[in-house]
Amino acid sequence: MNRGVDLVLSELHERDATSTHARLLRDILAADGHMVRFVVERTMVADEQVLLLDRWKADADLTILQHSIGSLVASEIAKRRVPVVVNYHNITPLEFVEPWEPEQIEGLRWGRQQLWELRPLAHAAICDSDYNARELREVGYEDVSVSPVLFDGLEREGESPPAFAGITLVFVGRLSPNKCQQDLVGVLAALDALGIDARLALLGGGSSDSYRDALGAFAARLGVAERVVFGGSVSERELVGWYEAADVFVSTSEHEGFGVPLVEAMAFGAPVVAFGAAAVPETAGGAALVLADKSPAVVAEAIARVVNDSQVRASLIERGRARAAELSGPQAADRMRSVLEPLLAGAAR
Amino acid sequence: MSDPLSDEQLPDDRFAARIQAEVMAAAEERRREDPKLARIEREIERAWADVAPPGAVGPTEELLLDRVDRLALVDVDAPIGTKPGVKQVKGAIRKGIYWYLRYMSDQLNAFHNVQARLLRRFDDRLSRLESVIGVDSAVDDLVYPAPTAGASSGRRLADAVGSGRVLVLAAGAGAALTELDNAYGVERDPQVALAGIDAGLDLRVGDPLEHLCGLEAGTIGAVLIGGALQRVSPAAAIALVASAAVACGPGGIVAVAVEDRSRRADAAAELLGDRGLAPTTWGAILGGVAASTESVKVDDDGLEALVVARLS
Numbered sequence: 158m159n160r161g162v163d164l165v166l167s168e169l170h171e172r173d174a175t176s177t178h179a180r181l182l183r184d185i186l187a188a189d190g191h192m193v194r195f196v197v198e199r200t201m202v203a204d205e206q207v208l209l210l211d212r213w214k215a216d217a218d219l220t221i222l223q224h225s226i227g228s229l230v231a232s233e234i235a236k237r238r239v240p241v242v243v244n245y246h247n248i249t250p251l252e253f254v255e256p257w258e259p260e261q262i263e264g265l266r267w268g269r270q271q272l273w274e275l276r277p278l279a280h281a282a283i284c285d286s287d288y289n290a291r292e293l294r295e296v297g298y299e300d301v302s303v304s305p306v307l308f309d310g311l312e313r314e315g316e317s318p319p320a321f322a323g324i325t326l327v328f329v330g331r332l333s334p335n336k337c338q339q340d341l342v343g344v345l346a347a348l349d350a351l352g353i354d355a356r357l358a359l360l361g362g363g364s365s366d367s368y369r370d371a372l373g374a375f376a377a378r379l380g381v382a383e384r385v386v387f388g389g390s391v392s393e394r395e396l397v398g399w400y401e402a403a404d405v406f407v408s409t410s411e412h413e414g415f416g417v418p419l420v421e422a423m424a425f426g427a428p429v430v431a432f433g434a435a436a437v438p439e440t441a442g443g444a445a446l447v448l449a450d451k452s453p454a455v456v457a458e459a460i461a462r463v464v465n466d467s468q469v470r471a472s473l474i475e476r477g478r479a480r481a482a483e484l485s486g487p488q489a490a491d492r493m494r495s496v497l498e499p500l501l502a503g504a505a506r
Numbered sequence: 507m508s509d510p511l512s513d514e515q516l517p518d519d520r521f522a523a524r525i526q527a528e529v530m531a532a533a534e535e536r537r538r539e540d541p542k543l544a545r546i547e548r549e550i551e552r553a554w555a556d557v558a559p560p561g562a563v564g565p566t567e568e569l570l571l572d573r574v575d576r577l578a579l580v581d582v583d584a585p586i587g588t589k590p591g592v593k594q595v596k597g598a599i600r601k602g603i604y605w606y607l608r609y610m611s612d613q614l615n616a617f618h619n620v621q622a623r624l625l626r627r628f629d630d631r632l633s634r635l636e637s638v639i640g641v642d643s644a645v646d647d648l649v650y651p652a653p654t655a656g657a658s659s660g661r662r663l664a665d666a667v668g669s670g671r672v673l674v675l676a677a678g679a680g681a682a683l684t685e686l687d688n689a690y691g692v693e694r695d696p697q698v699a700l701a702g703i704d705a706g707l708d709l710r711v712g713d714p715l716e717h718l719c720g721l722e723a724g725t726i727g728a729v730l731i732g733g734a735l736q737r738v739s740p741a742a743a744i745a746l747v748a749s750a751a752v753a754c755g756p757g758g759i760v761a762v763a764v765e766d767r768s769r770r771a772d773a774a775a776e777l778l779g780d781r782g783l784a785p786t787t788w789g790a791i792l793g794g795v796a797a798s799t800e801s802v803k804v805d806d807d808g809l810e811a812l813v814v815a816r817l818s
Contacts, residue, residue: 256562291722334562343550350546374557443522449712450530453547458533469525
């Protein structure tokens, strides 16, 4: 039976991860014949299916909230006591942000508070990873399913980055303290000690100016500034170009609710070396070199191994491609469908 | 035991665990052989501490305490020396600072100084307590490795365990795993673990305690504790057993492969002293969480018994 479904999120953007996930979720539901609309506080894109929060009547058969930070839409759901499915993408823990951008922690704290407020109204929850699911269960959510975050396949035509004689390391993600890009900068210095000439491309917009400035100063102090590329928010073609140029995709992030760039890198045949924090090991699924220790010597050794050992490299690339196929495209859509099916069947008309 | 598999044949998680162990062992060896690398790692840590704000210098207590020390002093000498301005105005500012701000900052500095000293005292005390309760048992293990659960312990446990997954903590080269179905081990030392990984066993390199504490409740059928972990103090043993019981849940099994202290060489006996508990003591501790406990003899090198507890 066809249902009316409201996908509720704070803001709808052109490219951010939550908006992309919500759009693909809409496509899955619409393809199955359900009537879907977005409910948002603000929209940055023109889309005929968007309904602003102040006009929302909360009369759909099923309401699915995208939750990753404190928002007015979540407050409205709690205030109106709307039965909801919480689609949880995780919230950056405060301790990472507080030393750098104390003014940002209010939104994060609010988001975690809202998890408690929504719990009595949430008849189910969908999480990107088991890691996220554990967090919700700790808060008291009971019916929690796991389905990987949905993301667009990138185009195959990349724009090549400037040539470099040594090896190219790539990391994609916001310049944010929880992503720990400083560890990657430190690894460049350790690679120097191993006699390996490397450059590091840090791609992604910044959420903290002070963190960005500190990374620059840190790179200068270590004498590697010329080999660190702060690419910022790049176009899709540039991003693909960097993935294609990557000798290794390397992550020392300490907090990932899923880790889409890991999967994208795998899809483009870049071997992945990553610190095994939060959801990273389950996303990697054995197809990356996941490290229990991210001291510079260990990460540098791992990179050297992947670069110099053709068998390991080939195996990681092959396993990575298979893993990326599991977590994206039709397989990911099918997984989401199987999670949504009972929720749609039980939704009141 | 199955034949070792080639890289291509290994399942994803076993392949990654094997390469991880090799990488960690290689990094350790390189650090030992090349002191320059260890120095560079320290420089990296210090350089980041210099540019990062307080509280963002990572998990190293020593660095955080250095930060506390540096930040404890409130400097009231306003940086007006290099700024343009009339000399008399600057003089007036200095006087104002001297008569008012100086009075306040002296009190704050005294307060911060006491706080910093207290934190250092706490840090020292915590380190001493940790050494007393045996958190540092791995250090002893470097000198006199504790015997790990072997094939005999594995067979004994296999008789008792049902169909659930078995976790062997401080598994060494994984000898116990050869006798257990659906089992994996965690070993801290990558060099030791590599021997088992090369033999095709499901062994992971990491901190066994961290691994245990990271498991969701009730997700493991049985936990076998061995190696350095059975040399911990009574207080740490109680906490360890409680954590293992949570990971297993009702009906699960917690077992301890207990060292035979009477078979220690003279030097080891003297240096290790009373470290480690007797099978009867482990039985009593396990009795706190279990419906029944049983101590069985095993033939593994250096071990006295396997104490098996079925959880209530």
